[in-house]
Amino acid sequence: MAKNKEVTVEERLRALYDLQLIDSRIDEIRNVRGELPLEVRDLEDEVAGLSIRLDKLVASLQLIDNDILAKKNLIEDAKSLIKKYSEQQKNVRNNREFNSLTKEVEFQELEIELAEKHIKEFKAQIEQKKLVIAETKERLKERENHLKHKKNELNDILGETEKEEQALIQKSEEYKEQIEERLVSAYTRIRNNVKNGLAVVAIERGASGGSFFTIPPQIQVEIAARKKVITDEHSGRILVDAQLAEEQKEKMQKLFSKLS
Structure with a gap:
């Protein structure tokens, strides 16, 4: 998904969620090393x-x-x-x-x-x-x-883990190159401002992932429509629907299996 090519909002959301999954996997690896x-x-x-x-x-x-x-x-x-x-x-x-x-x-x-x-x-x-x-x-x-x-x-x-981590870091940079700078900047800012590094989260049981704040039904419908990028008014995280999240998780799991 090149930056000069017109892409849909859904493609942007999928790319952002993929990037989140990659960066979260890097976080997991680093957490294993811990202190x-x-x-x-x-x-x-x-x-x-x-x-x-x-x-x-x-x-x-x-x-x-x-x-x-x-x-x-x-x-x-x-x-x-x-x-x-x-x-x-x-x-x-x-x-x-x-x-x-x-x-x-x-x-x-x-x-x-x-x-x-x-x-x-x-x-x-x-x-x-x-x-x-x-x-x-x-x-x-x-x-x-x-x-x-x-x-x-x-x-x-x-x-x-080092080989996998380096490969994931490279993938993270590749995915950032595929997403417009405005969204990457927003993603990075949100990620730096939250403890668990989750800037893009799926709707889980009517609330944004990791949050207890309920998303209004109308907003949930808009999120599922994938026509615009919507953020959680409480945490500022970018929201995606559960189905999209599940699809991208399956896709990225295959990638992680190859890299590990």
């Missing part, structure tokens, strides 16, 4: 964050080891100075020199005491960080396993 793609992305971000945290924790352990080594070197230097000053005390000429060297020895002993205290604190930090690292590793492993499971689940669904 899985988002879950996978969130898990990937979480795993990346935990990996970065683990790397930082391991790096901080190395820094503490370096601090401990520096304190141990300081202790060795202090011991050497104590030994040196103690030897010098044996050869002093007066009490003033002896007392001065005694103060130097006492200072180095305090340096050793302070360094040993720091080493003890550093070792306590290492033990604490090791616990955090173990917990982080366990959490990372659990999240990686969960991510692997969710990716497999998503891949299985994509493997089953």
